Amino acid sequence: MKKILFYCFGLIGTLMLLAQTCQTTKPPQPAPTVTVIGPPIPLAVPANFPQPRLDTSLKITAAGVALGRVLFYDGDLSSNRQIACATCHQQANAFTHHGHRLSHGVDDRLSRRNAPPIQNLVWAKNFFWDGGVHHLDFTPLTALRDTAEMNSDIEAIRFKLEHSRIDYNGMFDKAYGTREITSQRLLRALTQFMSQLVSASSRYDRYSRGEDTTLLTKQEKEGLQLFRSKCSQCHQGELFTDYSFRNNGLAATRKREELEFGMTEEQKVRLLATRDEGRYRVTLNKKDRYKFRVPSLRNVQYTGPYMHDGRFTVLAQVLRHYATGIEDSPTLDPRLRKGKKLGIPMTDDEQKKIIAFLKTLSDPEFMKDPRYADPRLTRYSKL
Amino acid sequence: MKLILILLVLSSLVALPHQRTPTTKVGDRHRVSIHFSLQVDEQPLTLDSLRYTNRFGERYALSSLAFYVSNVRLLRGEQAAYAIPQDSSYFLIRAADRPSQTLSLPQVPPGTYTGVEFIVGVDSLRSVSDISHRTGVLDPTEVTEEDGAMYWEWNSGYIFLKMEGYSPQAPLDPSGRRSFQYHIGGFGGYDEPGLNNLKRVRVLFPRALTVGKGAVPQVNLAVNLNQVFDGPNPIRLSRTPSIMFSPASKQVADNYATMFSLQSIQNQ
Numbered sequence A: 001m002k003k004i005l006f007y008c009f010g011l012i013g014t015l016m017l018l019a020q021t022c023q024t025t026k027p028p029q030p031a032p033t034v035t036v037i038g039p040p041i042p043l044a045v046p047a048n049f050p051q052p053r054l055d056t057s058l059k060i061t062a063a064g065v066a067l068g069r070v071l072f073y074d075g076d077l078s079s080n081r082q083i084a085c086a087t088c089h090q091q092a093n094a095f096t097h098h099g100h101r102l103s104h105g106v107d108d109r110l111s112r113r114n115a116p117p118i119q120n121l122v123w124a125k126n127f128f129w130d131g132g133v134h135h136l137d138f139t140p141l142t143a144l145r146d147t148a149e150m151n152s153d154i155e156a157i158r159f160k161l162e163h164s165r166i167d168y169n170g171m172f173d174k175a176y177g178t179r180e181i182t183s184q185r186l187l188r189a190l191t192q193f194m195s196q197l198v199s200a201s202s203r204y205d206r207y208s209r210g211e212d213t214t215l216l217t218k219q220e221k222e223g224l225q226l227f228r229s230k231c232s233q234c235h236q237g238e239l240f241t242d243y244s245f246r247n248n249g250l251a252a253t254r255k256r257e258e259l260e261f262g263m264t265e266e267q268k269v270r271l272l273a274t275r276d277e278g279r280y281r282v283t284l285n286k287k288d289r290y291k292f293r294v295p296s297l298r299n300v301q302y303t304g305p306y307m308h309d310g311r312f313t314v315l316a317q318v319l320r321h322y323a324t325g326i327e328d329s330p331t332l333d334p335r336l337r338k339g340k341k342l343g344i345p346m347t348d349d350e351q352k353k354i355i356a357f358l359k360t361l362s363d364p365e366f367m368k369d370p371r372y373a374d375p376r377l378t379r380y381s382k383l
Numbered sequence B: 001m002k003l004i005l006i007l008l009v010l011s012s013l014v015a016l017p018h019q020r021t022p023t024t025k026v027g028d029r030h031r032v033s034i035h036f037s038l039q040v041d042e043q044p045l046t047l048d049s050l051r052y053t054n055r056f057g058e059r060y061a062l063s064s065l066a067f068y069v070s071n072v073r074l075l076r077g078e079q080a081a082y083a084i085p086q087d088s089s090y091f092l093i094r095a096a097d098r099p100s101q102t103l104s105l106p107q108v109p110p111g112t113y114t115g116v117e118f119i120v121g122v123d124s125l126r127s128v129s130d131i132s133h134r135t136g137v138l139d140p141t142e143v144t145e146e147d148g149a150m151y152w153e154w155n156s157g158y159i160f161l162k163m164e165g166y167s168p169q170a171p172l173d174p175s176g177r178r179s180f181q182y183h184i185g186g187f188g189g190y191d192e193p194g195l196n197n198l199k200r201v202r203v204l205f206p207r208a209l210t211v212g213k214g215a216v217p218q219v220n221l222a223v224n225l226n227q228v229f230d231g232p233n234p235i236r237l238s239r240t241p242s243i244m245f246s247p248a249s250k251q252v253a254d255n256y257a258t259m260f261s262l263q264s265i266q267n268q
Helices: A001-024 A062-072 A136-145 A152-160 A168-176 A183-195 A203-208 A217-232 A267-273 A314-324 A348-361 A364-368 B002-019 B249-256
Strands: B030-040 B059-076 B080-083 B090-094 B102-108 B111-120 B158-167 B177-183 B200-213 B218-224 B258-265
Touching: A062 A168, A062 A183, A136 A183, A152 A168, A152 A183, A168 A183, A203 A348, A217 A348, A267 B090, B002 B249, B030 B059, B030 B200, B059 B102, B059 B200, B080 B111, B158 B249, B177 B249, B200 B218, B200 B249
Parallel strands: B030 B218
Antiparallel strands: B030 B102, B059 B080, B059 B090, B059 B111, B059 B158, B111 B200, B158 B177, B218 B258
16 A cells, blocks of 8 residues: 555656646746735724625735725826826715716716715625626726726826836836736726725714714714614615615606707706616616615715715705605605605704714715825825 | 545645646647638628628628627537637637637647537626636727727626628718617626626537547638628618617627528548
8 A cells, every 4th residue: 555655646746747847848928917916915894894795815915005096096097197086086075076966087078977985895796876897896997998087098008107107017016026017907906906995984983883982962863863764774784875776766857858959068968967777777677767876875974966966966955855855756766655755754853963963974084094195195105 | 544545636636737738738639720701691701891781672881890709619419518728718709800710729639529619708707707817808998999899898798799880771870970880798697687698609510520630620610790680680770770788689699699600621
C-alpha cells in the first residue's frame, strides 16, 4: 500500500512539475482582470441593518475605493468633460441633485427622471425607479450612455483618462495590479466606491440602536408612531423601503397630444414625464403600469424634489398627496384604497409630526464625511 | 488508509485543471470553424443596397446587422454533445466585420458530430452575472461604428439581434427618413418572469462530420435574413418599422430562429 501511495504522490508531483514547466516555457499573457489586489476592506454592517444583498464574493480594497472616488468626481467621464457622476449625485444632498426635478446632463439637457440618492446601495435588490438594472456594477452605464446625461462612450473615456492630469494608469495599477484601463475595471471601481456610501448615523439610528434614547423629541416620537401605523408597510424596516414597485396615485395619464403651442420646454418635459409608465417598461406586464420604486426615506429632508419626476418640491406636498391627492387608476396600490376612499387618512397635525420624524433620518455625518468628498477639494487627497 | 486514498484521488482531481493547458494535450484536440454566410434569399448580403424584397413586395436595404451566438454545442447523435467551454462560447456576428462571421472552435475532441446547436442571444445566467464576466463581445460598454451598442443599459440586457435599414415602403421617421429598426432582446427577466426571446437553434448535418487528424473542418451555415420578415410571423415593414423591447419582438425572434440552415461542410 505504501508503494501505491508513493507512486501516486510521484505521479501528482510530475504532473504539477509538467504544468509548471509549461508555464515557464510559455509566459502567460494575463488578461486584465477586475481582481483587486491588496487586503480587503470588510463591509461594516450597522447593528440595526439587515445583511447586505450585494454578493459577498466582491472584494473591496482601499485602492479600488480611491480609484472609484476619483472617477466619481471626474467630468472626463462625460462628452463635454463637465458632467461627473457627482454633478447629479452631490454629497451635501445625500448624493442627489437638490432643486433639480430631472437629471441635468451635458449641454443643459434634461433626462427623464429624478436622480436617486446613492446611499446604502449594497442593500438594494435592484436599481433605479423601475428596477431595470440588477447589479451595482451596471448602474453607472445608464448615466454614462444617456445622451441627455453624460453622453459618453468608453473609447472616449479611456482616451481622456489615459491623457488626464490624474495618474489613472498608476491608480488602476494600484487597484488591479496592471496599468490597463478597461471598462470592467472602471465600473468595478465605481462599485467599490459606491459600496462605501453607507448612511447609518442619523439621530433616528442612534435612537433605534439604543445608543441614546433621549435623541428624539416628543413630537418626533409621536411622528414615529404615526409613521409606523401609516407609512411603514411600504417604507419598511431600517432602510425605509421594501424595494417594491407601486403605483402611488400620481396623476399619470397625460398624452403627447396635450402638449400645447406656446408651452415652455420645461412644461412639455413635465407633461411628458407624467406619462412615464415606470416598471411596465421593464416587465411589459400590464399590472406594472405606472409603478415606481418605493424609495428609501433616509436623508429625505435633503433629497428633494420628490417622486420619479420630481414633481413635489417639499415634504409637505408629499404628505398632502398621500392624504388628499391620490388619483385612481387600475394599478393603484391597494393600500391607498379603503373602500371608496382613496389615500391615507392624516390630519394636518399628523402630517407635521410625520415630517418632524422624517427629519430625524437626516445624517449630516454622512453628508460631510471627507472620505466621500471630492478628492480634489480635501486635504485627504493624495493627488 | 481508505481516507488517505480518497484524499489522494480528490487532490489529483484538484490538480487536473492545472494541466489542462499543456501542449501535450493539444495533439488530440482539433480546430473546427463555423462560418455564418449572411444572405438574403440566397444572394450574399450587401449592406446599404436597396435590392431585397419581402413577401409583401416591400423593398428594403439593410444598413446594420448584428446578432449574438452563444452556448455552442456540437452534437453527437441524439443524446450526447460536446459543449464549447462556457467562457469561450460567446460570439457576436456582424455584417460589417467579416472575421466575426467565422467562429473558431479550437479544442474540439476527435469524433463524429451530427449537428450543431447554439443560442441566438446571451443566456440568462450570463445576462445577470457581474461585470467581471463581461469581457470581449460581452463588454456592455462596447460600441461599434456600424452597429452601435448591443446592450440596453436602462434595462440591463443584451440586444440579441439588431437589424436596421430603410425601405421606400416604411413610414417617415422623425428625422425624415424611411427607416426601420429591430432591436430584439429579453433574457426572461431577473426579479420576475419577463420578455424571453432566447432562441435555441439546431442545425443537423446530413452526413456526420468527422473531426480527427488532418485539415480544419469548416461548417458553413446559411443565414437567410429575409426570414426576419418572412418567417412564421410575416412582418410588414410599412406597419411595424420599429420593434424593440416590446411584446411584438417575440414574433421577430420566432422569425429569426428559422433563418439558419446548413450550406456545406468543407475539408472532409
